[in-house]
Amino acid sequence: MPKLTDPAPAPDAPLLDASGAAVSLLGSGIKRQIRVPEAARPPEFDAQYDADTLWYDAVRQGEDVLLFCPKLWDLARLLKRGEITADGAPVQLRTIRYHRRHDVARLAVPRSAHGLRIEAEGWSASCPISPDQRDLFAGLNASLHISRDNAPEWIVDWARWHKARHGLQAMVVIDNGSTAYTPAELLAALAPVGLTRAAVLSLPQPYGPVRAKQGGGGAKFLQPAALNIVRARFLGRARAVLNADIDELVWSTTGSVFDAAVASRLGMVSFAGRWTCPPGQAQPPLRHADHVCYMDHRPCPTKYCIVPEGPLRWLSWDVHRPERFPLGRFTRREDIGYFHCRGVTTNWKSYNRLKARDVTPDPHLEQMLAETLG
Structure with missing residues (x-):
């Protein structure tokens, strides 16, 4: 489970380095089923498929917490039948909304709670609750991107172009496990551009396999979920x-x-x-x-x-x-x-x-x- 860096800076701090509050099934023996026909799976499908992530991030929204998940399918039972607690107190599962390539569960969680724990089928896991930081980006012209090892100069040039030609003020980069640099190094590269806000959200979970040219079906869960994590956590008031x-x-x-x-x-x-x-x-x-x-x-x-x-x-x-x-x-x-x-x-x-x-x-x-x- 990724370590959460406290992303709550002073109100005028422009740069944020944050991680998702993820929960993984790795080691539990529980796996996400595969619904892509074998004929549509490229040779590297199994190695790139995310069978283990239950949720990518748990984001505070008022009196609720939103769990952004890959497609749950059969794993929805863990949220419906398992015991979920916040700082030791039971919480209620309000709804699960099923989307095309990801799902979102809504929990009723007191504002004072800091962490979640789930226990189901002999397995348990814990994570912190990611804060709502939408006010930091409120009223700004913002962009969001998913990136893995893209050269920092590419990202800087992108920001320079859109700041000069469109009035870009804020930027959120979803870093999908880059190894060429750290989020802090990327933020340092962006600093001279002069944006009002910039954030790098670390989500190193599998991006998902590209489907074969023949046959239907796909399993790229991370990007659509990540776009909506950024919306809920950072850019919902932009x-x-x-x-x-x-x-x-x-x-x-x-x-x-x-x-x-x-x-x-x-x-x-x-x-x-x-x-x-x-x-x-x-x-x-x-x-x-x-x-x-x-x-x-x-x-x-x-x-x-x-x-x-x-x-x-x-x-x-x-x-x-x-x-x-x-x-x-x-x-x-x-x-x-x-x-x-x-x-x-x-x-x-x-x-x-x-x-x-x-x-x-x-x-x-x-x-x-x-x-x-x-």
């Missing part, structure tokens, strides 16, 4: 939140993407991306500013910027859109998009994004990148 990856630079011809989300009727804008890449002679390591060519390729999936307390506050966040969101055509913008920088990658999906491409140099793209990133 002015607007941009959900985009570190290799995606958002552009707009009509001003800030955050302003566009706030001004929109539904409190959200969505937009597609376009692949960009460096000239053919460029060699890694690469930066965003090297991506001065367009690729002839189909549009990249949409990303979005949303007002957490806006009209869509009842929807769970997911990677490319809020979950079960039927009104995408009403939020789609053509005057906003993103440059998907093909060489800004650790190749974690095991393919070379720079090979075999048709590229078109674009002087305007090169000028924009040079003006902002130098």
Whole structure:
């Protein structure tokens, strides 16, 4: 179970290093079932599947605590039939909300409680309760990202671009077990950017396997759960939140993407991306500013910027859109998009994004990148 670093700084401290209050089933003999057909499992599926995490984080919300879990499936019985206590006193399980790739349990827990304990089927585990720190980010233009060993200079360049072009004020990076640097080192790298707030939330649990090309089913539980942990713990009172990856630079011809989300009727804008890449002679390591060519390729999936307390506050966040969101055509913008920088990658999906491409140099793209990133 990860060690919890006390993330409660002085009210004006801009940098936070925090861990999730996780509970693991490792060693209990209890495992999460697999619902992906064997035909859809790549060779590395078993090694990458998260069979052991019961919940990633336990987050304070008023008189309740929210448990953010991978898909519970058969493990829901542990929460329904097991004994859960807070500082030794029994607590009530209010609800379990079942989402597409994660689940959220709500417990009635007194505000004075500091820790949880669960006992079920001869097994027990404990964890602290993560504090509600939404007030630290209230009213700010914020972004959130999941990252593992992405170069700090990539993350810094991403922050510089969006601060200069969109008025980014706060940033939360979900660190999924990086080994190249510590959360404190990443925060130190971000400090010169001049953000009002920055946080690194450590969630080292398995990201989940990429499904095989043939057959249905997937088991990437961590990212959608992590997005909603950050929403509940840090960004639920932000002015607007941009959900985009570190290799995606958002552009707009009509001003800030955050302003566009706030001004929109539904409190959200969505937009597609376009692949960009460096000239053919460029060699890694690469930066965003090297991506001065367009690729002839189909549009990249949409990303979005949303007002957490806006009209869509009842929807769970997911990677490319809020979950079960039927009104995408009403939020789609053509005057906003993103440059998907093909060489800004650790190749974690095991393919070379720079090979075999048709590229078109674009002087305007090169000028924009040079003006902002130098």
